[in-house]
Amino acid sequence: MLLEHFMALLVIMGLTTTFDKHNRHKQHFASLATATELSNIIPDNYEGYDPQFDNATEREIIAALGTTARLHCRVRHLGDRAVSWIRQRDLHILTIGIMTYTNDQRFLARHIDNSDEWVLKVVSVQPRDAGIYECQVSTEPKISLAYKLMVVTSKAQILANRELYIQSGSDINLTCIAPQAPGPYTHMLWHKDTELVSDSTRGGIRVVSEQQMKTSNLVISRVLHTDSGNYTCSADNSNSDSVFVHIIKSEQHAAMQHEMGVRLEVPGLWPLLLGISLLLVLTNLHAQHHMTRPFLVA
Numbered sequence: 001m002l003l004e005h006f007m008a009l010l011v012i013m014g015l016t017t018t019f020d021k022h023n024r025h026k027q028h029f030a031s032l033a034t035a036t037e038l039s040n041i042i043p044d045n046y047e048g049y050d051p052q053f054d055n056a057t058e059r060e061i062i063a064a065l066g067t068t069a070r071l072h073c074r075v076r077h078l079g080d081r082a083v084s085w086i087r088q089r090d091l092h093i094l095t096i097g098i099m100t101y102t103n104d105q106r107f108l109a110r111h112i113d114n115s116d117e118w119v120l121k122v123v124s125v126q127p128r129d130a131g132i133y134e135c136q137v138s139t140e141p142k143i144s145l146a147y148k149l150m151v152v153t154s155k156a157q158i159l160a161n162r163e164l165y166i167q168s169g170s171d172i173n174l175t176c177i178a179p180q181a182p183g184p185y186t187h188m189l190w191h192k193d194t195e196l197v198s199d200s201t202r203g204g205i206r207v208v209s210e211q212q213m214k215t216s217n218l219v220i221s222r223v224l225h226t227d228s229g230n231y232t233c234s235a236d237n238s239n240s241d242s243v244f245v246h247i248i249k250s251e252q253h254a255a256m257q258h259e260m261g262v263r264l265e266v267p268g269l270w271p272l273l274l275g276i277s278l279l280l281v282l283t284n285l286h287a288q289h290h291m292t293r294p295f296l297v298a
């Protein structure tokens with residue numbers, strides 16, 4: 001019985017493998033067929049088929065400081081030519097094919113085999129990276145396509161005083177904006193001190209981000225003393241903004257106001273009180289004087 005099952009399993013396995021092989025053969029033949037068809041259209045030496053740029057690629061790239069920028073160059077009928085990326089500012093050859101020819105390790109060439117896409121990747125974009133880059137094909141004469149890289153500093157800004165005093169039990173609503181952020185999709189993050197707010201175990205926290213508007217609201221309900229701290233908003237890992245929130249006890253708040261009120265009244269009140277007491281003492285003395293005289297006379 002067991003043996004029968006085992007044999008059946010072997011047969012099924014065998015069948016699947018043959019089926020797999022068959023399929024792979026089919027695929028292989030299919031790709032051979034396509035290759036044959038193609039070779040009928042495009043001769044091996046690509047004569048009459050000069051490399052051509054795909055002009056539809058985005059050639060104005062906006063990147064936020066510190067992020068990774070990608071410049072996409074697509075070349076058809078490349079044949080055995082190489083695609084290079086040149087920085088126009090100093091005519092520095094950054095990459096040839098998939099090799100990097102600069103000491104600056106932030107420049108990388110990316111290419112998927114058999115694709116017509118040659119990508120220049122610039123990691124951790126710096127302000128000095130802004131400028132024109134050329135995608136060049138080693139034809140005779142050379143052909144090239146210019147790309148413009150723009151670097152923006154998407155400084156986040158919290159719309160509030162740098163120090164906030166919030167009464168315990170009330171709500172905090174902080175608004176952060178990043179008007180210069182590139183593209184409609186901006187990731188805005190909130191930190192309290194070093195902790196990511198979204199990782200917090202405290203309930204009653206809401207972050208409402210409006211990506212198109214490049215704003216983010218942090219709402220914390222019924223704040224406690226432990227909510228005091230340094231709140232930071234950052235957009236796309238670029239420059240951030242911070243405010244310090246002090247949570248004050250409501251009774252402490254009332255006491256502080258009362259104390260301030262008393263202190264304010266004191267300077268005005270003292271001379272008046274002093275005057276009144278002096279007047280009272282004087283009147284008293286005067287009265288006593290008048291009262292004792294008739295007594296003495298009598």
Ligand SMILES: *[C@@H]1O[C@H](CO)[C@@H](O)[C@H](O)[C@H]1NC(C)=O
Nearest residue numbers: 051052053054055056076145
């Ligand atoms: C791309 O633009 C260049 C120059 O403007 C032009 O010579 C070439 O034919 C265009 N290529 C395509 C595929 O449109």
Ligand SMILES: *[C@@H]1O[C@H](CO)[C@@H](O)[C@H](O)[C@H]1NC(C)=O
Nearest residue numbers: 171172173174175217218219
């Ligand atoms: C927080 O403030 C923003 C901007 O003033 C406002 O649009 C939003 O409705 C407020 N959210 C809450 C929960 O109060």
Ligand SMILES: *[C@@H]1O[C@H](CO)[C@@H](O)[C@H](O)[C@H]1NC(C)=O
Nearest residue numbers: 193230231232240242243244
């Ligand atoms: C708040 O945090 C930011 C970011 O970590 C830091 O740059 C800033 O100095 C801090 N401010 C205060 C008052 O601690």
